[in-house]
Each structure stands twice: as C-alpha cells, then as structure tokens.
Amino acid sequence: MIALTVAEIAGATGGRVQGDPATTVTGTVTLDSRAVSAGDLFVAVPGERVDGHDYLGAAAGSGAVAALVTRPDPALTCVVVDDPVVALGRLAALVHGRLTGGGLRTLAITGSSGKTSTKDLLGQVLATAGPTVSPPGSYNNDIGLPLTVLSADEGTEFLVLEMGARGAGHIARLCRVARPQVGVVLNVGSAHLGEFGSPDGIAQAKGELVEALPEDGTAVLNADDPRVLGMASRTRARVVTTGRGEDAVVRAVDVTLDGSARPRFTLVTAGERHPVALRVVGEHQVANALSAAGAALAAGMAPEQVAGALSAAESRSRWRMEVARRDDGVTVVNDAYNANPESMRAALAALAGLPATRRIAVLGAMAELGADADAEHVRLGRDAVAAGIDVVIAVGPDAVGIAEGATDSGRRAGEESVHVPDRAAGLELLTELLRPGDVVLVKASRSYGLELLAADLLENAA
Numbered sequence: 001m002i003a004l005t006v007a008e009i010a011g012a013t014g015g016r017v018q019g020d021p022a023t024t025v026t027g028t029v030t031l032d033s034r035a036v037s038a039g040d041l042f043v044a045v046p047g048e049r050v051d052g053h054d055y056l057g058a059a060a061g062s063g064a065v066a067a068l069v070t071r072p073d074p075a076l077t078c079v080v081v082d083d084p085v086v087a088l089g090r091l092a093a094l095v096h097g098r099l100t101g102g103g104l105r106t107l108a109i110t111g112s113s114g115k116t117s118t119k120d121l122l123g124q125v126l127a128t129a130g131p132t133v134s135p136p137g138s139y140n141n142d143i144g145l146p147l148t149v150l151s152a153d154e155g156t157e158f159l160v161l162e163m164g165a166r167g168a169g170h171i172a173r174l175c176r177v178a179r180p181q182v183g184v185v186l187n188v189g190s191a192h193l194g195e196f197g198s199p200d201g202i203a204q205a206k207g208e209l210v211e212a213l214p215e216d217g218t219a220v221l222n223a224d225d226p227r228v229l230g231m232a233s234r235t236r237a238r239v240v241t242t243g244r245g246e247d248a249v250v251r252a253v254d255v256t257l258d259g260s261a262r263p264r265f266t267l268v269t270a271g272e273r274h275p276v277a278l279r280v281v282g283e284h285q286v287a288n289a290l291s292a293a294g295a296a297l298a299a300g301m302a303p304e305q306v307a308g309a310l311s312a313a314e315s316r317s318r319w320r321m322e323v324a325r326r327d328d329g330v331t332v333v334n335d336a337y338n339a340n341p342e343s344m345r346a347a348l349a350a351l352a353g354l355p356a357t358r359r360i361a362v363l364g365a366m367a368e369l370g371a372d373a374d375a376e377h378v379r380l381g382r383d384a385v386a387a388g389i390d391v392v393i394a395v396g397p398d399a400v401g402i403a404e405g406a407t408d409s410g411r412r413a414g415e416e417s418v419h420v421p422d423r424a425a426g427l428e429l430l431t432e433l434l435r436p437g438d439v440v441l442v443k444a445s446r447s448y449g450l451e452l453l454a455a456d457l458l459e460n461a462a
Helices: 006-013 052-061 084-101 115-127 144-150 170-177 199-206 226-234 285-298 303-312 341-353 370-386 397-408 423-433 451-460
Strands: 016-018 041-043 066-069 077-080 105-110 158-162 182-185 218-222 238-243 250-257 263-269 272-277 322-325 331-334 359-363 391-395 417-420 439-443
Touching: 006 016, 006 066, 006 077, 006 084, 041 052, 041 084, 052 066, 066 084, 084 144, 084 170, 105 115, 105 170, 105 285, 115 158, 115 285, 115 303, 144 158, 144 170, 170 199, 182 285, 199 226, 218 226, 218 285, 238 285, 250 285, 263 285, 263 303, 272 303, 285 303, 331 341, 331 451, 341 359, 341 370, 341 439, 359 370, 359 423, 370 391, 370 397, 391 397, 391 423, 397 417, 417 423, 423 451, 439 451
Parallel strands: 041 066, 066 077, 105 158, 105 182, 182 218, 218 238, 238 250, 331 439, 359 391, 359 439, 391 417
Antiparallel strands: 016 077, 250 263, 263 272, 322 331
8 A cells, every 4th residue: 555644544534643653654455454565554354253442552562553443543543533443434435536647557347256366367468568556365355345445556557357246236346446557347247136126227336337437437348248338338438349240340360179079269359369278277267368358458558468477367256166186086176165156157167178987066046136036046956958968967955956956867866966955965975976087166155165165075084
C-alpha cells in the first residue's frame, strides 16, 4: 500500500483518531493478526466465530502501527469507525483514486463461473508488460476487493480485480471502491440462482460492471453468451467481443486438446493469427483465455505478446482443476473450490478428455440453486453419464439426486452410481475402488468441503 498517515486514514473513512494522528502506515493492510508485520494497519472485523478486536494486542506485538476498530485499544493508535468493512472500502477508494491519477490501469472481471481462473490468466499476461497486482484466490467481495486494491502501490501499472455478486447492487458498490477502465463479463449461469431469482436477474447484476465503465474504457464481452452480448447496450465504453464465432473481435479457431486435456488454439484478432498452447486443463479454459486476451489487448498489449504470455500462464489458485498423480498411478483432479451446473459440466468434459482406465466423478451438492435444485442435481447425474464418466459417486444428503440421475441413465446402482452419506464414507469407498490408471474428479460447492476429500485421497496413498 502507499504510505498513509493515520490522519489521512481517518479522513478517508470518517473515523475518529485515538492516539497519534501522525503515525504512518508503511506496510500492508490485513485482517489476520497472524500475518501482521512491521508498519501494518490491522483491521479488526467482528465475525461470527472470531472478533478481530480480541487480537489487537497480538497485532501490536507483531509490528502493526495502527488499527481500524469499532472500539479503541490502548495497545495501538486506532481509527474508530462504525463499520470496519465499510471503512476498508472507503480507504481503498482513496488509495485507488490516487494511484489512478498516477497512471494505474484497473481491469475487473465478473461472471457466474471462471472469474478466478480468468483473473489468474490475465494477471500473468499483464505481468509480462509491467508490474501487476493480481493475487491468487477469490478476493471478490467487500473485504477481498479492497484488500487487493490496497496491495497496490506507486509502482503498480496494472490492477486486476475479481468482482462477485450475491444480489443486485453488489458489483456497482465494488465499482465505487475501484472504478475499472476495462470490464470483462464472462458468462451468465446458474450460480446463486436462488438469490437472484432468474438468469435475467443474474445478467442485470453482472452488467453493473459495464455500466460503471468510463466512456474511454473498454467492455470485453463473451459473444458466445447471448445475455453477456446483450450488455453492449448498457455501456458507454468501447465494446470488444470474444468467442469462437466468426463475428467475435477476439476469437479462437482450430481448438484441440493435447494428451493432458490442455487446450490449444489459434488466437485471431486485428488481422493477426498466433498459436496458443494453454497449460491449464479443460476446453472451457478457451473462453477464459479469450476474455483474458481481450482485456490485455484493451490494456495495450500486442496480440503476439498476449498469445505467448497465455501459453506460459499456469493455474495459480487452489482447488481449481488441480491435477496430481499418486505414486500408485491414480490421478486426482481437485476442482472442489466451488460448483454450479455450468462449471460442473465443464469439469466433467475436462475429466472425459483426460487419458484414463476409468473416469470417476466424486460430486457433492451445488448450493444456492433455489427451487430448481433437485432437478439440477438429477440432471447433473445424467450429464455425467452422457460425458462418458464410468463411475459417479454422490457425496452427502443434498447430492442424492446426482446418483439418481446417473442410475436413470444406465449406470448400475451401487456399483457405477453410488450415493454415500459423507466424506468419510466416500474415502472408504474410494480406497477400495481405485486402481492404477483411474482418474478421479472431486467437485462440489465450497460449503461442502470436498477439497478435504481430495486431500485425503492424496494423503491416503502416500
């Protein structure tokens, strides 16, 4: 973060200073007292299980020089505010405004799925052109996005932000914290359908990103998704389309998969053609790569440079198509960070593309689907069979429909279509079932914790 005095922090957040207003924060901003180092600003956020105010002393002991709090503590110079999370956003807005005035270019990504993967690709591409801030993981909410902004400084040329939404107005609020010059919309799917009510409601919320773009900005829209393409009328900015259709400004042709299910294609744009060989798994990554390419081109990079950087980019965030081979010849694909119907089908297609003796899908439930949840889980089981998956294992009471769908489509109940009550039962079954040459995909919504099952599978074979 840029250096700020406590007085400046108080002015940005509307807070009251207790202590020395001339104290200067020279380090980073953190909510985790265990991560504090010298010169940091500690933000004390009251949570459901942990209250950051209980760790102010520990933060001071680790070198924090100030804190954002709702109640002061004599251990630190404090800025007292009504809501530390709101204050964090206001502080990030101050910093972002100063850095933008100094030439910082901000690029933001939203969509129902693929946000983090695209953000990781784009961050690595832009890093070949200049200092870039694009942290791994999903820092896409009212806490994560300001923290990302605050990790930039005067030397940062590109800031890549991920924007999530659980309701109308969320993305608009994030854009008030950090107004991007380039906005990327990937897709409109079923994620959080229970909260938005309909795909059109999701599209309305995702389109808040392009509405926030300045007239001299660029909206990068996936032309293969009609609801995304329809957002072109909602922005003053220049529109760049991506996709596999002939009308897309940035498109992919000659798409193939190598022996490890990694996509290869020719990037076509501005009259140029350049080969791309991705290092990430799954054909769905082509759309993510095109969106990253469109954004990088909008930021001033040349097509050849973009294609080369995409070919060098790797997966950076945990539990997203992480492929690991055990010593016994079993391959585990951990894609358990999150799930919705679209990302599930993409993961199944990726699994189908991997060389294997048997392909086994271990699937947990998909959260927040609303009234369609039961039908979507049954459909997922059928989709798994249609993708050629040999064995479908549904984990947890909310996932029983997956096994039902697989059985309906011809997989033998209890053998090729199995429902288990929990992670422990899943591990027990898989320990008996797996043999060399098998590839097993593990995927569910984040709240079901199946990334732990993937970790168990790797540890179990050690």
